[in-house]
Amino acid sequence: MTGSSHPEEAALPQRLLVGAGTVDFATREIEMPGGRRAIRVTPKAAAVLRALARTPGAVLSRNDLLAEAWPDTLPTDDVLTQAVTQLRKAFGSGSAGAAEGRRYIETIAKGGYRLTVPVTVPGDAVSTAAAPADVSTTAEGEPTRDGSDTPAPTRPAGTTPAPAPAPPGRWTQAWWAGAVLAVVAICVVSAVLLASRDPGPRLAATDDVSALAPGKPYRLVTSAAGFELSPSLSPDAGMVAYSASMLPDGTPLPGASILVQATSGAAPRAVSRPRAGERDDLPAWSPDGRDIAFARWDAAGGCRILLVSATAVGGEREIARCDGSELLSFDWLPDGSGLLFGTMTGSRDGAGLRILDLDPAAGGWRPLRYSATPGDLDYLPKVSPDGRWIAFIRNPQLGDLWRIPIDGGEAEQLTRLGTELRGLSWTRDGYALVYGRRIDSETRLHRLDLRTGATSDLGVEDAQMPVIARDADMVAFVHRQPQFGIQRIDAETGRRRPLFASSGRDTQPVAAPDGRQLVFTSDRTGSFELWWVDLARPGSLRPIAGVRPDTRQPPVWSADSRRLLLSALDAQGRPGVVEIGPASGRVTPLPVPAARPVQAVYGAGGGLLVIEEEREGRTVLVAYDRDWRVRGRMEGVSHVRFDPRHARVLYTRLDGNGLWSAPADLALSRTRQLSADVPSRWRYRSWALTTEGRLSYLDSDAGCRTRMTLFDLGDEGLRPAHSDCLDASHRSAVNGFSSLRDDWLVAVAVDDGTDIGLMPVPSDSDAPTSLIAKWLISMKRKSS
Structure with a gap:
């Protein structure tokens, strides 16, 4: 690990079991049982964890941890706090929840931090250190030393085991006995057939x-x-x-x-x-x-x-x-x-x-x-x-x-x-x-x-x-x-300034028209969420509870910056449209009369413009009034914006390059093509309207991998006004952008590569035995 000077560094394995979690220092990933996926932490957070894991149970001072993870620099205590917070979130990403993550790393008042769980090498039965004393948590959820050496009981005192379920009836027992015999017979026959099948050619050096x-x-x-x-x-x-x-x-x-x-x-x-x-x-x-x-x-x-x-x-x-x-x-x-x-x-x-x-x-x-x-x-x-x-x-x-x-x-x-x-x-x-x-x-x-x-x-x-x-x-x-972080880029000088520290992927930043608020999507806590912040108060940064963003389209602000529309997914993964008051955190599902909405934006007179997915992969843009009456329809639209300065709808199409405009009621007789090549068909989401009424567009060429161009929006079409190369060499360097007065807010890849x-190839999960077992279960349900 970069920055470490400890001789024990080489002896510490690259892969460890820390409590119930698996830590891979080579990839900086922490995987917890029941977690949706492994969480990747920053190199500095990994360095802090490596130091704590060398001596689990021992207290390491903040100065010791800062010296190891940030050598030859003069960091503030905040960076260490952020690293520990990141580690706790990663350890809390499993089924046990966030409290488990907070328990893993204990804060010692005026002392430092210590790891409270055993550390072992995968496959070894002996811990590298004895398990430390049990810990409890304060009302705020901060782990503290308990001082007790008594292990926690497996069941709270005074409770009784849950009663055993009633035995099944004779018919049910006989049914299941017959079903089990049938499955066993099928498995035997399948095994014989599989054993006799030609296994195909063997691989050299790749099938191990x-x-x-x-x-x-x-x-x-x-x-x-x-x-x-x-x-x-x-x-x-x-x-x-x-x-x-x-x-x-x-x-x-x-x-x-x-x-x-x-x-x-x-x-x-x-x-x-x-x-x-x-x-x-x-x-x-x-x-x-x-x-x-x-x-x-x-x-x-x-x-x-x-x-x-x-x-x-x-x-x-x-x-x-x-x-x-x-x-x-x-x-x-x-x-x-x-x-x-x-x-x-x-x-x-x-x-x-x-x-x-x-x-x-x-x-x-x-x-x-x-x-x-x-x-x-x-x-x-x-x-x-x-x-x-x-x-x-x-x-x-x-x-x-x-x-x-x-x-x-x-x-x-x-x-x-x-x-x-x-x-x-x-x-x-x-x-x-x-x-x-x-x-x-x-x-x-x-x-x-x-x-x-x-x-x-x-x-x-x-x-x-x-x-x-x-x-x-x-x-x-x-x-x-990749790891994406949101940066503020000066449009004149190109100077970059990171906005928020993050161990996750911060994407799709969208600034409000008032220039004060920002929303973005992020998995920084292990879950994919929508985040809001008042830029004048960085401490206000927080996720919007109860919202899982649909990544197909970014959020859209209202003209008064008080509300925003978002395509979100419910618990079954079905898309819907919600309206959010970000300052209050209030989330209101909207009764959009569409089964699969893709994008929603505010239109004229309080109405909404909604792109809906229809059968066979087609899309239709529908203009609704406040009472959900249809004012107009347009087939094949991939992305839409409303231009309040000219009271017109701007949109791209699935079937070709270019930008079109239409009146608020989507009357086909009054549509016009403003550009034949910008945006391109594949970059249909890589454009937005600035607060000054210009169109910003993100594309690339041989000399610049990530280029931002401003266009004036005239009645006759687009006129290039200004162009900036944000990244000359890195592919896919940007994952979402927005304009903020004279600056760009850009989700930039700060750690990327492939x-x-x-x-x-994973085995067939629906082999004949599995299919028959499913059929037997379905028959059992029907008979119940």
Whole structure:
């Protein structure tokens, strides 16, 4: 750990059991039983915990902890308090609750802190120190020394055990006995069938589950600084190809290149040779393992699809152009005869799924005939292992999974998520799809069983873009754990100033029109919440109780800065619209007459503008008056804002780039297009109106990864007024922004990067025995 000078540092393992929690110092993660996910703490908080864990039960002074975690600096006591608070929140993220976290680290008045729970090494039966004396908590919840050596009783004194349940009736006993015998018989038959089935090819150096990180279902096969993206596995999963701009030793590459390495962790080698300013991405391994197809973009926006040998160096061969494609996607056909492309946004004839035959005699491009609406963006097409189906994501801005027969035909909607999807792959048996889905502040891997329609979370945090090997049950994915903090950026000088210390991800900052208030979303407490603060009183920072924000759209303030609208999720994950008085914390659900609202903003005359998700992934913008009467409707809207200066509605569309305006009643005859290219179709949320009536837009180019541009909003369209480069090199550096007078409030990635993860494909949770057991349970319920 940086900053430590203790000789015991090397002896302390990277992974410890602290009380009931598992601490991984390599990733700075604390995982508690019953917690939704592991909580990642800052390096300083991890350094404090490491110091306390070396001598559990002993009191360490504040000066000792400051000297260890903040060497060669002059920090204030506040930074240590924040670190301890962060650790307590992490230890309180499990099913035992926040009180458990406060109990783990005790404050010694005028002394310092001590760890009150045993510390052990996973797999060891002996603690590294004896458990300290029991602790209790004050009325304020602060742990204090109790002084008693008597262990707490397992049951409060004076209580009696709960009465045993009444024995079941004879019929019930007989029914369950028969059911158990049936299940046992089925298990025996299934075991015989599974034992006789061909297990398939074995892997070299990648199928050893014991090599995975302890306590995690995966291991990381890359470790370079920066971003490793777009993994593709060789057919036997022995090699992985990915895009990166830096070698593991820190040597920068001329441009983002395609690297190939063994999944056992050997050093990578570059198989593509981009020139300075070019970027190679999206490698796709051919079914025979000989070639890799990939895309190359140049500084001028040109795009080419190239083929390169997976084993030799050089020899790149262009097979297609993809100029102007903003969200490019392609994959090999199972027989290796061609590539299957998703919608190519930059091509006039690139709508829908198409096949590129690699044999020139076959005729080049071949469109697939299937049901689709003009403007649909069909992304990440993948052919099933048996060659019968093509699965894809339709309109990934508010996406769902779909499939069509391999030769085209009727499109079938497989999910009703309406959310941001990142990645898609078939399991080898063809019975399920594995995909990445945005959940709160992170993207997680999920599995869709195509036989039952059931979905399941695979338990892998911060994972996206899964890809399963053709001939091996291994899946690679992009593992990302960013930390976003809100910074105030001077629009004139570019000077940055952090607003709030946080161990979590603070995103989607939205300043009120009065310039005094700010709301943002954050998982800083372990739960994803909406936070409010009066900027003139930093101590007023607090979460809005009882609200789980829907991350698809940011909150929207009223013109008088007294209320805000938010799309929120209920306990079952269903979206709805709430109105919040942030100063009071009052939350009022609104009776929006829509089953799946996506975004709501204040309109003219006290009315509301609501984007609703309809069937088959379509959207409609509806203008309501105060009595919920419909004043107007407009199909295909992806994002909406109301411009009070001109009493008009500004919106973007799912089916193309650009900005449109409409009157308050959404009359189609009076709509106008203000821009044909800003915002782009994919950056439909990356724009906002400033308090001065300008439009701010976040995009990127070859020279600036994160660029903020101001446009004047005239009757004739957008006119660029000012542009600032917020970050020249980091991808995805910003997760939400807002304007505040002459400054920007931006959620900036202060700790970011990605690695490639690898793990066995999770077993089928709906095997025949599980399905029959479920049927038996359902029959039992019917008979009760």
